[in-house]
Amino acid sequence: MEHRLLGGSGLKVPVLTLGTGTFGGDGPLFSAWGNSQVEDAKRLIDISLEAGLNMFDSADVYSAGQAEEILGKAIAGRRDEVIISTKSTFRTGEGPNDLGSSRHHLTRAIERSLKRLGTDYIDLFQLHGFDAQTPVEETLATLDGFVKAGKIRYLGVSNFSGWHLMKSLAVTEKYGWTRYVAHQAYYSLIGRSYEWDLMPLGLDQKVGAVVWSPLGWARLTGKIRRGTPLPKDSRLQSQLNVDIAPPVDDEYLYRVVDALDEVAAETGKTVPQIAINWILQRPTVSTVVIGARNEEQLRQNLGAVGWNLTKEQVAKLDAASDTPRAYPYFHQAYFERNPSPVA
Template identity: 40%
Template sequence: MNYRQLGASGLRVSEISLGSWLTYGEGGYVDSARAHETIDKAYELGINFFDTANIYMRGEAEKVVGQALGKYARESYVIATKVWGRMGEGPNDRGLSRKHIMEQCEASLKRLNLDYIDLYYCHHFDPDTPMEETLRAMDDLVTQGKVFYIGVSNWTAAQIAEAVHLADRKLLNRIVASQPVYNMFNRAIEQELIPACTRFGIGQVVYSPLAQGVLAGKYKNATDVPPGSRATHSSGKQTIQRYLHDDNLLKVARIREIADELGLTLSQLAIAWILRQSNVSSALIGASRVQQVEENAAASGVSLPSDALEQIESILNN
């Protein structure tokens, strides 16, 4: 496993990280035993970066991740979790207010059974809360030692730029990580987000690198959804419809030929293609089976030849 700096920070994280969206916890499609197996395998393979969120299964995913990692030395892994989503029915049970951030950090620490969170994300932008209030709350958590690094997820380049400038003016801790979607079929971050974050020393921890399994070769046609897969979950089903159509599947077939020529699986090629970006600190995978972790982890350190990159570009732009 290769490791990269998380943005301009001193923190080193594995090029492949393991997430828990729709996967772990009561209501997820992976039972607790298999969840522990995949986390254990990831750790064994050198993955030191694990991602969850308070809103994943209303805290249940955090519990599973915390339990699975509890057997390992705390300094040997990096835990990321998030705040923003609705966690109750009250008017202050969502968003990025100081009240919600402080309360949810304490709740996440209890569910994870930890004393500190390595990386704490603002899960989405909150237009109803002054940005200074949000950044000061996050800064205070760092000062208190409950959070080590601050990140944002699903923020635009303009929102991140505003946050960086505000933090500098107010002498607050800067954002070091951004978590956007990025894969061969969703390249929006290449236009503004990556250039802005490179300038500000912010690393990308990208999710959905396999386009919800489409770039893993799971689906042969637009109606081919394996029973029990993430795509059968209501949230996953909505997300995968963005990718699961015949035009993309034709491109997948052609990209698979390139992977075969390089001696890679389709998943490994798709992840290595993402890691060609120096601003990407880690590619965040989901896994329901140990074999998936093993296959995807093997993409770390793979350098794709220029002619293969040119062929992929041609296919994607066709």
């Protein structure tokens, strides 16, 4: 398993990370993702470690904290072998302070995550979203305190816009606080807007991408094609999951899948393996978060590494997945001194 530096930090992470959104299966949203319990999770982690994948990503909202609890039990006795990342910011209760990035909420959320995970430190802690109602200075001072206390080792964010992230980095530089080194962002062959603003920022500021949903919210599993009904076990059978999924036009999806099928025929690899391998060849990408309901899915996703698409195959996928850019990015593309990082 290849390892890469996480952004501008000295921490090396595997190019694949196992997401734990499938652990627990609590509620209508997460039950559609999976329902691995402790013994299932132990088996998935065993397989991952055998393959050299030693990073596991969670969040306090995954199955109302159950995913963190299951992960903690599954890694018991081997904490030093693994890298744990988790997230907080989204609502976890009914109270007015049960969400956000305030000192009050983050302090309580981080301490609870540590307890559920059964550890005294978190390798990578990420804000799950940007809290526009809490001063950035309050958030960053709080997180820096946790780093200095040894309870967090590296900091990251998730789902930030470019200005959210750049403002935060500027504030940390002003006060000498701990910088964000990772951005857990959505990026896939059918969701390439990460390239417009966040990728150039990541290159400039040395913020590594921790990619979530590389298969476009289960649309690039190889099971969704023209004239084919959705698989019965697809998360897209859940209207709640459809409502929060990244929007994708059907014809665009089919065009990309057609190109993936062509490359699959050339390489002998599966559609998901090709889709993940394509991402791993993009700038700023430190690691890709893969999901697995079972051992079969995990082993298939692990097959995305150890080989590379050719330049011609990458170009074919690039062309099939290209979309018009929003302003000002389409205008910037005309200026030779502002080239695309993936041109």
